[in-house]
Amino acid sequence: MREFQEKIIDDDILEKMTLENVFKIFNDNVFPMLNQEEQEYCRELQSFCIDLDPKIDKSKDVYELFPELGKHGYMQRINLWKDFKPYGMVKEILLATHISMLDPQLELARLASGILCGNPTFHYYKHGGTGDTIQKVQDELMSGEAIGCIGITEPGQGSDAVNMKTICKKTDEGDIIYNGEKVFTTNGPKADYFCTYGVYDPEHPRQTMVQAMIDKDFGVETKRLWIASVPRVHIAHTLINDIKIPKEYILADNGDGYKRLFEGLVPERLGIMGSGIGICWAGLIYGIIYTNLRRQFGQEVIKFEGVGFGLAELLSKCTAATSLALQAATIYDNKVLFADEVNKEAEKWVAGVSSQGKYYVSKLTHEVCYEVQQHAGGVSVTDNTPIDELMDTSKIEEVIGGARNIQLFIIQNQLRRYKKIL
Numbered sequence: 001m002r003e004f005q006e007k008i009i010d011d012d013i014l015e016k017m018t019l020e021n022v023f024k025i026f027n028d029n030v031f032p033m034l035n036q037e038e039q040e041y042c043r044e045l046q047s048f049c050i051d052l053d054p055k056i057d058k059s060k061d062v063y064e065l066f067p068e069l070g071k072h073g074y075m076q077r078i079n080l081w082k083d084f085k086p087y088g089m090v091k092e093i094l095l096a097t098h099i100s101m102l103d104p105q106l107e108l109a110r111l112a113s114g115i116l117c118g119n120p121t122f123h124y125y126k127h128g129g130t131g132d133t134i135q136k137v138q139d140e141l142m143s144g145e146a147i148g149c150i151g152i153t154e155p156g157q158g159s160d161a162v163n164m165k166t167i168c169k170k171t172d173e174g175d176i177i178y179n180g181e182k183v184f185t186t187n188g189p190k191a192d193y194f195c196t197y198g199v200y201d202p203e204h205p206r207q208t209m210v211q212a213m214i215d216k217d218f219g220v221e222t223k224r225l226w227i228a229s230v231p232r233v234h235i236a237h238t239l240i241n242d243i244k245i246p247k248e249y250i251l252a253d254n255g256d257g258y259k260r261l262f263e264g265l266v267p268e269r270l271g272i273m274g275s276g277i278g279i280c281w282a283g284l285i286y287g288i289i290y291t292n293l294r295r296q297f298g299q300e301v302i303k304f305e306g307v308g309f310g311l312a313e314l315l316s317k318c319t320a321a322t323s324l325a326l327q328a329a330t331i332y333d334n335k336v337l338f339a340d341e342v343n344k345e346a347e348k349w350v351a352g353v354s355s356q357g358k359y360y361v362s363k364l365t366h367e368v369c370y371e372v373q374q375h376a377g378g379v380s381v382t383d384n385t386p387i388d389e390l391m392d393t394s395k396i397e398e399v400i401g402g403a404r405n406i407q408l409f410i411i412q413n414q415l416r417r418y419k420k421i422l
């Protein structure tokens, strides 16, 4: 049983607010959308989460849980690592959904390490990278023994990230010296590896962008930013002063870094949809359980239309969001990730829909958690239910991976192009 600062929730209700019950209601709503293999994969994830749940100490950082994820190949599931199957974007969405339902802060840190830092190591070999240096980094990240992060955002370059100011300089030996500053580096203060972008020429960032893996031992300095809504995740101001990166750590040089940045953004945004779907379902289901059991004026509060109709509306939105995430991920798997040949039309569609989905789902996490707290009442803003932690984490979902307006900016660019086909 969880420990609380002070318990006021009724024992009869508390004993029903379990992850097992959350999964029962989730399965009832989501399993009909899944095939046999996906259902089986979810059952494995659920038994893993139910085993891990009592071992999670919410007063501690999330990082000690990484090796537990790594043992089961759960640091990411987009790419095949060792023989952990099944894999692909649908499996990644389902993984993210379940880890969010288990522990939304763990999910935030996992996504940053496994996907944002891990994915570039897979892209490196996919594009002809050689040697075993990056393989070693990948194995450490995927096993959860090492912690990774990504450095794109800078103090002066947030949404306008492409025009970054971190400067690269090539040495005669082919190594690169990095100088710059990054902010909001999720996992940064704890990280062993920093997948970091810089440019040779800030006047021509697209043509000269570099993506490189920086080992913390090369001399990166981090200072923790205090973000109260996710206290168990460490987020950094990262200082990169004259850091020499040996050539075997360069993932994509001289303009190829720009292509990899965009190659990474689509799976990243689809992945964030998975994290968001988990927050939505967990917030809603804990609300459904609680309001089915809490009685006022002689009846369960869900029977008051003000509560029941509100939850019904949220359920409709959660189902729609889940259906969108699964459909987008299925198309990404079939037409991009596992496709024999490049399908430009599908790639373009998925890039657009990843922004639409990221925009819609991350905003929905906030709406669901906030509304559930209003429907469930006072206890849901205390630590007696997991809803308030979900609410706090939802705040981060909308800004990480590109703020709301940047998703809308990308979406409206597509709308403007329609003039050409009129």
Ligand SMILES: Cc1cc2nc3c(=O)[nH]c(=O)nc-3n(C[C@H](O)[C@H](O)[C@H](O)COP(=O)(O)OP(=O)(O)OC[C@H]3O[C@@H](n4cnc5c(N)ncnc54)[C@H](O)[C@@H]3O)c2cc1C
Pocket (backbone or CB within 6 Å): 112, 149, 150, 151, 152, 153, 157, 158, 159, 160, 183, 184, 185, 186, 187, 227, 235, 396, 399, 400, 401, 402, 403, 404, 405, 406, 409
């Ligand atoms: C908790 C957290 C974790 C993060 N993790 C990482 C990470 O691991 N690695 C990393 O590199 N970055 C990370 N980020 C950075 C995140 O991606 C940026 O915060 C985001 O890109 C927005 O940049 P900004 O915060 O500087 O806002 P700004 O770009 O300064 O934007 C301020 C406001 O202006 C709006 N705006 C900006 N440009 C436009 C425009 N053209 N049209 C309309 N509106 C516009 C924005 O939507 C926003 O509302 C993280 C951020 C947070 C808060």
